[in-house]
Amino acid sequence: MILPEIDRAPLRRRRWRAIGVQVACIVITVFMLLPMVLIGLTAVSSPAALLEFPRPFIPSGFSADTLLAFVQATGTIPALGNSLLAGVYTVLLSLLVGAPAGYALARYAFRGKDTYQVFMLLARALPIVVLSVPLATLFLNAGVYDTVFAVTLLHTTLAMPTTVLISASVFVSVPTDVEEAARVFGCSRFEAARRVVFPLAAPGLAAASIFTFVLSWNEILGAAVITLGHRTLPAQVLASLGEAPQTYRFAGGFALILPALVFIFVMRRYLVNMWGTTLR
Template identity: 75%
Template sequence: MTDATGSTAATANTAATSAQRRALPPVDHTPLRRRRMRAAWVQFACILISLFMALPIVLVGLSALSSRAALAEFPKSLLPSELSTETLQAFLQATGTFPAFGNSLLVGLYTVFWSLVVGAPAGYALARYAFRGKEPYQVFILLVRALPIVVLSVPLATMFLQFGVYDTVFAVTLVHTVLALPTTVLITASIFVSVPHDVEEAAQIFGCTRWQAARKVVLPLALPGLAASSIFTFVLSWNEILGATVVTLGHRTLPAQVLTSLAEASQAYRFAGGFALILPALLFIFVMRRYLVNMWGTTLR
């Protein structure tokens, strides 16, 4: 009798629970749809921005890979009617192209090296130490970027003439390093701030000196940020024209060489020169992109 009563009660409870579940309102999928729609619009905007930025590069590249006859066509088609390396060969065979390319490459690499050698320790000091005037110093260091490049290059050119280093790769490296140091210091400072200080202290507890802890623990963790700073510095040095034009005459970088030749250059030379200026910077970014996206918490496979 008791078992029958219990079974009946359980059945009644189950029926009541089922009735309650049936009585629940339907699930509102509107917030999920809105979230998906917002994500789709963000993705669409990113694609549009990427296309807007990539379109000039693609057009310059297609023009550089066109023949001279295709460049002279009117009206021009979006895609070249004839692909050829004639335009690039004419640019590469022009006087001073290869020496200027080598100068640009050396200046870019030297600028990255000296910016990190000087700027990374300064960024580490800003991140780890508290001292009087720290905030005004960070604002003051940006004044170099606020000044026009001609304000810096003309006095520097005069100083280079006095010291006998005018018209050298070393002179251009100094100018570009001065331009890149403020951003290098601030970027590396923000990266070192994100590295937990406890990790560095733990390394010192286990027997590392201050220098060893910074080199073996902090530096590997800050490597993505240093790579991002290197990308910015190299691209800045590669694309800088005015300073390199002022402090050089016979040993110009590639952008300065192209700039001084534009007045008398043919259309083919201009397109090929623009493509030659874009390509090395893109290759450098492609090589360093793994560290750059790792800084944003993403991984590349």
């Protein structure tokens, strides 16, 4: 008995499709990493290497003088502290307000629910200047202008829609049967949410905190409008670009991306939890 020839075309198509996906991922990754690598190499170049023309891809000399010049510049360390404080405070305040709101969206059905979710996104649709200028006037009248607290309020306003919607998607993935079982065993709705739902949703909430921290760290225009003497690091670098030397500019760019990368690296195992997978 002669067996029919096996059609290997579907297997070859699947293999080429998988290769194409991998190549696309590599290209996108290189496209995103290349500017960071170039900024990092320039930040650790010696001042003499920065003046070379044409400048080679790999610097001819490495030195910590470029980074030290940036760190020792006036206002850098206080601005770094302000950025870290604003980022941490924004994460805490956004989760404190946004996580319960996301839980309500995931567990309750009410009139206008879809409209409410779309309305929240309007805060991100408006240009930052439209929000920062009225908020600057409000902060001046309230006596909190030029403070980390004012920056925290602004960044929380920007991060709240993302935090609420991500939290809602995370809580939807937590089975309601688990919460109902906790209530059967004597827990109130609040206790069931605190003891069962929120611990199960913690990895997803950590992913939301990544987006919130990175948004707060990278935001520059609003912080530049509502602060003068207590600027965040991006606002401080922006204000100093006009008269800053070349070494300050390159080292400042590297300093702006480094903390966010470290934060993402630490929290990376929770980053894709909201899509049902986990990095180890």
